[in-house]
Amino acid sequence: MGKTNPPFMTGVPELLVLRLLSQREMYGYELVKSVRVVTSDAISLGEGVIYPVLHGLEKAGALTAKRKPVNGRTRVYYAVTPQGRERLERLSGEWDRVSAGVDSALGEAGHV
Amino acid sequence: MGKTNPPFMTGVPELLVLRLLSQREMYGYELVKSVRVVTSDAISLGEGVIYPVLHGLEKAGALTAKRKPVNGRTRVYYAVTPQGRERLERLSGEWDRVSAGVDSALGEAGHV
DNA sequence: TTACTATACCTCATACTTCAAGGTATGTAC
DNA sequence: GTACATACCTTGAAGTATGAGGTATAGTAA
Numbered sequence: 001m002g003k004t005n006p007p008f009m010t011g012v013p014e015l016l017v018l019r020l021l022s023q024r025e026m027y028g029y030e031l032v033k034s035v036r037v038v039t040s041d042a043i044s045l046g047e048g049v050i051y052p053v054l055h056g057l058e059k060a061g062a063l064t065a066k067r068k069p070v071n072g073r074t075r076v077y078y079a080v081t082p083q084g085r086e087r088l089e090r091l092s093g094e095w096d097r098v099s100a101g102v103d104s105a106l107g108e109a110g111h112v
Numbered sequence: 113m114g115k116t117n118p119p120f121m122t123g124v125p126e127l128l129v130l131r132l133l134s135q136r137e138m139y140g141y142e143l144v145k146s147v148r149v150v151t152s153d154a155i156s157l158g159e160g161v162i163y164p165v166l167h168g169l170e171k172a173g174a175l176t177a178k179r180k181p182v183n184g185r186t187r188v189y190y191a192v193t194p195q196g197r198e199r200l201e202r203l204s205g206e207w208d209r210v211s212a213g214v215d216s217a218l219g220e221a222g223h224v
Numbered sequence: 225t226t227a228c229t230a231t232a233c234c235t236c237a238t239a240c241t242t243c244a245a246g247g248t249a250t251g252t253a254c
Numbered sequence: 255g256t257a258c259a260t261a262c263c264t265t266g267a268a269g270t271a272t273g274a275g276g277t278a279t280a281g282t283a284a
Contacts, residue, residue: 004268007242008155009121013271016217029232035217042213043120049271051234073232073279092218099211101154105128105147106204116239119271125242141261161242163263185250185261 008098011091013049014057018080018088021063027075028054054078062087120210123203125161126169130192130200133175139187140166166190174199 020026020034028050035045057063062084066077080088132138132146140162147157166188169175174196178189192200 004243006269009124009242010270012121012214016214019218027232028234038217039213040216042209043217045120046272046274047232047234048236048273052270055234071231071280075232095214095218097154099214101151102124102128102207102211104152105150105155106131106207116272119240121271122241139261140263158243158245159261159263160244160265164241167263183251183260187261 011094012043013045013053015088015091015095016043016045017050017053017057018062018084018091021078021080022085022088025066025077025079027077029075057084057087060087123206124155125157125165127200127203127207128155128157129162129165129169130174130196130203133190133192134197134200137178137189137191139189141187169196169199172199 016035016039017031020031020038026034028047031054032045032047032050035043035050054063054065058065058078060083062081063078064081066079068075068077128147128151129143132143132150138146140159143166144157144159144162147155147162166175166177170177170190172195174193175190176193178191180187180189
């Protein structure tokens with residue numbers, strides 16, 4: 001039953017979502033726009049990415065969801081649990097390791 | 113029909129391969145080990161990744177292949193073409209943009 | 225009224241990449 | 255002669271992201 005490891009470069013959407021939610025509660029539609037803003041348009045994640053990530057993290061116990069009616073529409077606000085913070089720490093560390101690896105391979109020393 | 117864009121975080125194996133080959137000619141098996149070395153074990157790409165990337169880049173005109181018999185075994189050395197250098201520049205720029213985006217989202221912008 | 229836009233939730237087929245494990249074959253060490 | 259490292263390669267399965275679709279409410283402009 002060879003369980004395959006996840007691809008080495010994934011989990012970035014999850015990382016971004018956890019990071020943003022660790023600063024304040026947000027709802028899905030808001031996250032879609034926020035990702036673009038905080039990354040200066042470098043990364044744009046569609047709703048097809050955000051919502052599944054949100055649901056997955058909630059199921060994993062990393063987030064809690066809270067429905068709030070606002071102006072007749074319903075928003076689902078997500079908050080990070082302690083478990084989610086651990087996950088954020090782990091993913092953040094992995095990202096640092098991998099991105100440092102790439103940068104060192106690129107030899108960012110004298111390059112521009 | 114609707115051609116989908118490649119996932120936003122891909123092309124890293126390609127980037128690493130092009131970068132290493134831009135420094136000197138290498139063969140596939142050598143690249144597999146080199147990637148581990150230059151990334152301090154942060155990234156490990158198997159032969160199932162390296163060889164297809166090599167073939168794809170050759171077909172795209174970014175690399176040229178040269179067979180050399182060494183100690184009875186055959187090695188296929190790859191070299192970067194001018195076209196490959198352009199591709200390296202482009203991928204390198206994309207990586208910088210995306211990784212800067214993630215870092216700024218993580219709030220490590222001022223981190224060296 | 226109608227139409228269009230923005231908000232806000234969601235799902236799904238397709239495309240793509242990566243992983244892991246396999247296969248072939250030669251040379252070297254025990 | 256058996257085991258390991260070198261050196262090439264392919265492939266099935268797993269998993270993620272894309273792009274486009276669907277539902278529904280509220281506001282605005284014609």
